[in-house]
Amino acid sequence: MKYLKLLLFVFLSILTDSCQVKSEEEKFKVGFSQAMTTDNWRREMNKSMKLEASMHPDIILEIKDAENHITNQVAHIEEFIKDGVDVLIVSPIQSIPITPAIEKAMAAGIPTIIIDRKIEGQNFTAYVGANNIEIGRNAAKYILSHSSGKADIIEITGQEGSSPAYERSMGFKKTLDSVPELKVRHVIKGDWEKTSIQSKLSDLLDSVKAPDYIFAHNDRMALGAWEVARSKSLEEEINIIGVDGVFGPNGGIQLVKDNILNATILYPTGGMETIKLAEDILNGENVNKNNILRTVIIDSVNVDIMQNQFNKMNQQQNDIEQQQEVIDKQIRTYNTQSDLIQLMLILLSLLLILTLWSVYLVVKLKKRKRILELNNQKIITQRNQIESFAEKLKLSNESKINFFTALSHEFKTPLTLITSSIESISDHPNKELKSISYETNLIINNSRRLLRLINELLDFRKLESGTFALKPVKTKIAPFIQSIIADFKPEALKKSIQIEFSSANEALELYIDRDMMDKVFFNILSNAFKFTPKNGSVSIFIQESKDGVNVIFKDSGIGIPKDEFQKIFDPYMQASNNKKPSSGLGLYISKQFIELHNGEIFVSSHQGTEFKISLLKGKSHLKEYEISELNTEIEQTDSYRLSESGIPTETHPTNHLDENAETVLIIEDNMDLSYILNKKLSSEFHVILSDGTNGIKMAIDNIPDVIICDLNLPDKNGFEICNELKNDLRTSHIPTIILTALDSKESRLKALKAGADNYITKPFNYEILNESLRSVLYNREKLRYYYTNKIDEVRDENFANAEQKFLKDLNSLIDNNLRNTGFSVEDLAARLKISRVQLYRKVKALLGVSISEYINSQRLNKAKNLLQDSDMNISEIAYEVGYSSPGYFSTSFKKEYGISPKELKSR
Template sequence: MKFIIKLLLILIFCGLTSCSTNDKRESYLIGFSQAMTTDNWRKEMNKSMLVETSMHPDLKLEVKDAKNDVQRQIEQIDEFISKGVDVLIVSPIQSVPITPVIEKAMDSGIPTIIIDRKIEGRNFTAYIGANSTEIGRNAAKYIISHAQDSTKVIEITGLQGSSPAYDRSAGFRQTLDSIASIKISHTINGDWEKASIKKTLNKLLLSGLTPDYIFAHNDRMALGAWEVAKSKNLQDRIKIIGVDGLFGPSGGIQLVKDKVLDATVLYPSGGAEAIKLASLLLQGKNVNKNNILNTVIIDSVNVDIMQNQFNKMNEQQNDIEQQQRVIEEQVATYKSQRNLVKMMIGLLILLLILIVWAVYLVIKLKKSKKGLESKNQKILDQRNKIEEFAEKLKISNEGKINFFTALSHEFKTPLTLITTSIESISESTNQNLKGFNYETKLIINNSRRLLRLINELLDFRKLESGSFRIKPVKTNIYNFLQNIYTDFNPEAIKKSITLQLHSHDKDVELFIDQDMMDKVFFNILSNSFKFTPRNGQILLTMEDVAEDFVLIKVKDSGTGIPKNELKKIFDPFIQASNNNKSSSGLGLYITRQFVELHKGKISVSSHQGAEFSVLLPKGKEHLKEYNPGGVSSEMLSQNSNVHFQETVLENESLSQLKHGNAEKMLIIEDNPDLSHLLKKKFRADYLVYLSDGTDGIEKALEIIPDVIICDINLPEKNGFEICAALKNDLRTSHIPTIILTALSTGESEIKAMKAGADSFVTKPFNLSILKESLRAVLYNREKLRYYYTNRIDKVEDEKFDNSEQQFLRDLNRIIDKNIENAEFNVEYLAAQLNISRVQLYRKVKGILGITISEYINSQRLSKAKQLLQDSDLNISEIAYMVGYSSPGYFSTSFKNKYGFSPKQFKS
């Protein structure tokens, strides 16, 4: 029932949505940034753009009004660029400020059309508009043609800084300059609005100046000039010329017809032409860069003709708009009716389904509704409480679990080294312990390491309980740091790390608890050494900050700390995600607490390594609650313990003692002390190779060892991953692997077995147990080798699911397929198995204990024995059938293997 309902719903959905996908067509967005819409001329531009856009169904126009604010226009153009419009049209307020954002649009690949006013330079797609210089010339020519001798002219300009005002004035003046009898007596700077010129013009007229002509850069300012002239009864004496020639009640054409203006120069808006130009660009056609619109003088001679033309154009435009509205209404009606029909059909089908389903549910739910609701509510409440509790428990315990897990690793590795070293010493019958210098030093170093971990735990406990009190003494901080630097210097030399200490003032004295601050800088430097690679650099610097503080920095060139973890790095139980080495996660937490107990601050940054900054205040007023005392040189000397207690001891020779045909052992362990100790213990019986985990797989593939000892916690891949990779590789799948771990849980053992490990030994381990585990896995490998070598002919029938069995199946299949070929050799066999000849030799030797050539020969003789027993072929025929080129050599080989000749066996 549910399946039928789902199927019907899918069919209804597909039917309803199919039409919408078919009706979609490609459309383009045109963005238009209008300088302002405070005047009729720009409103006419917007209107003509909208009308022309409606003629192109694939175009959509978005208009933004800058309201004569240059900064707003720049922001609006930026919005268009971010939106990714297909064409950008801009009517600039001012030329210079708007130029950079126009260039930005062009750099973004957006075709840009400049309308009305130009910008600086020529980095635009096209310009469209009337020639403002020509408009100025036409106005001047009109005055020249109607003027008499000694004609005075006042010019009223548009907003200074706009290109139309500049160009109109230039054309007007250039033309009048050639006529000596006509003089521009005054210039009034307006802002395109009539209110901006009235006051200035009124003053001029009151001063007794009566011009013959006034040329205003637009009709609105011309109307303002006429109003001022009328207030002085000078409207009949002064002839006024405007610019725009708009159609309408307050337009320039009507003002000429009403004899308010003597003439107006037609300034076409170019809105429709701009949309046409944009359409051509979107079609991929070439357009002219400069598109100049025609202009004309409108006066009493042609004003009626112009008005009639505008009336007809307006009527046609209104008819087009009306027709478009009717078409849009019809399309909308058709779509809505079509969708309504489909929706009704879908709803009808859905209604029938719901009726059937409702009847079914009513019958079923009446029987069990009440019981199920109460049970479900109880279960839901219990589940919510359990989930809430589990989430809180998980959050609160996760950090502590990670802490104790890491701490167990920290404890178990030194315990293993200590116990193993003690066993070696105790098992020695020779009382001379000089041969155990390595073990005794390991015991000392790892005992100190355990003591440091225990002290760290005790410090954490005291900090948590708030019972820590510091014992500040006056200390030369440079000498204090020099002492720590000296202790770390051997480790720096050993790791080829450049360790430097710099200070401009070596006489700075601070009141500090020397034991605490010793731990602070030990933790910071230990962290730097842990993550700084060989040939890296660690820089310890000290400098005064103002007069009251000393800043101590530790900068390393290591792997650094992920930026999203910098804020949490000083929290307890926290380790950075790039820290693959086990640690308690308390060191940096205790460091911060100790610094803050000294009223100081510690911070960390990470850029091409980590940089820790410790800011400590001078003086002792901040520590007066602890009664700071005098200088204590004894404490300074006591703190000069060896800081790096984990230095690998390599003063004893750990060279190989076992050579020749000895079995090869690979130890993959990142703790250098433990790996060198194991090498020392096993070098008498094995050829021992070491890997710190970074190249474990590569080294195993290189040497093909007879046995592998692998730790779990390694820098890059863990022991489970390395074991699984080697067991899944044909070249190394036969090698016995023993896993070492500090985790003794059943889950870890299961993971080890799933990864293919042959044995699992937990730390701290008894060396005898490890040796016995080695003996057991090698003995089992030897038994398996005996089984294979004595059941060569049965391998194909075995059902064991392991890689060695599969390898032998593939091996036997290829040998059997080519057994008649006397040219069949090891190189061809290795190529068929996709491994090298050396790897094939080591693989077969490791599994069967014999060479690959011996194995091929054994298979030939086994096949020959079967043919001698079950067929009537003669000995020569059988010899050739199993790949021997000589019957005599075949007979010799057969007798060497089975103890009698082929002839004797057949008889």
């Protein structure tokens, strides 16, 4: 054991020495956020930085390209700050937007060097770059020295908002102001790329006299200007000056040498100088705040000299890179060999230790093995007991949850009867019922309050099981909130509470699930009014920011203790100063709904309570959901909303219906609900009632225009009835509305798969039901128009639905038997395997005409085609389409088309 400890000490010493070596090899991290690398000038900047950094082994340079996007550059700076770089270098895209990010880096203690372009203010360590004002002056001086004293000039500026563009333009114009005859006649704004100015310059040259000079803020835009001038044969008349003077095939120096540009102003990249400056900062040396690089005008006089100098510099850089590569290779070889030796020593020591340790463990493990076997047996027994208990507990909890969920659903049908009955009274104000209006309002409000609590339980259940899914809809948030506030005005008047609402932008739109956010805003307002005393105030403000919206609810109530701010969002939790009964679920559900929108909710309390809800603009944060762009009028969507009803009256349904009124079949086993629906619908529809035991039979016997079917029925459920009717040729065309207490995604999906046209949950508003009836009947009318006008255009045999197939079969049978004068409607119904009455009703429902009228129209249509396209005479055609008398055929044809067969034939 003594030797084992000694070897372990040796092993730890080796590891410590290895760690010390690694710490001695620590290097400095330098992060560079490059604006973009789309041009040779910036690529040269990157190249010179990398070359200079390679000369300093203690520096690790990381370059990130922002690709000319501000958001990318801000994100890159944030990443460098998070990584804790030792020096940050930034070439800003634009001055103002990037300033806060650089100030954040300075606040984090990271020395920051600004290169090329400037930022707002002086909160940086050092600046490296040419004097852009001096560059503008040099361009102006060049024009002054080469012009005859009078010239027209066009200036092409860089990207708006960047410091080089602003300063170059300022230096250029101030210098030209001293000579009145030299005028900048036009300014074209570019974005540093030639494509951004070519169309603008082309249009300008078409409308004005060609200028004497064009000053472009960089060589790329200058080249673009020359290409435009050449396209208009003006390249010899216009002198073009650029900026950058980059060395290389497409650089400004080569453009001057090729006589494309008259001159370019050298704009040093400063890459090498910046790395040297970073090294000085890392060494603790004092550096100058502003490090201005020298610049020079390159024209035909000195272009060869400059190119030779750059050739030599480039050759030297290549030689340095090759030498550095050789040095790096040797260093890597040395490090590899050194690491290998250390690794071998460590492994050898480890092998000795493990050998001794394994002998010790073999002895020790034999002793413990028996103990572990006994403990393992005990653990297995306990685990089996725990699993058995957990299974029982799970079944017990599931049973309780299912019980309360089923109980909640059972409440909904009686609530439907209560609210429907009271709404019937409230919808008919008359003198006899005015005396009980107060009691009816009490019944309505308390019934709907009970419904709100039930829905709260169901929402809690859905959140716990994770079955909630957003249904975002584009919504004008201010009217949406105002519609909710309107429901609290009676209570505000009652308690003398002042309501204040303000929004700077009434047209502000957000993508929200209206049902969820309705419950959130309603719950928070309900709490505000509950805990605000008489003569208090409740204020609602909408504040818009760049990326989102804050909705603030502030009241003058009792407030919330500071140490309970976060606890109040837990389920069942209430504030300690809350003496009023509540479920404790409202704020928990509200917070979950807001987080489903990727939003946040905050609470503060000072002379009352303030809730702030932050929601994001746009829809990118909701991309996993199906989003509706339909921004309909804001309406109260919650079934528990406290509406302002008038004085109740009774409206008696009329029994004098038009004979063409639609027929509604109601399949409902609750007699009270059937009675109310019958009473409400009888004024507009012929109503047929079924208790669910004979629903399918009554649908087949009567062929109604629309069916309202409950889900829970004694014989077959609503899914089965709907599925059977939709798959029966006799009833497949009838629209079906499912009426149920179930409000789950699975139930809705199952109803749609069964063929239901609409799905309404209890308790429901009669106006919604009535509008749903009108909607499905209207949709049937649109289908009828389609079938009567477009059915002949359908050629595919794989039809989309049963109605199209039925009409194709119908047309085929009629067409094949047109010559058979004895072919009757009864024969047609028999071939289709339905009764004559059912055939009549189905054709009437689909096409709006009787079957006899439809057969006759098919005969005449076939006759019309034969008259136009065949050599048959009128008599032959009459017999061909099933008329026994040519005279009767002529009379029918003229009545249908307003022209005799003979006249049509002669044409």
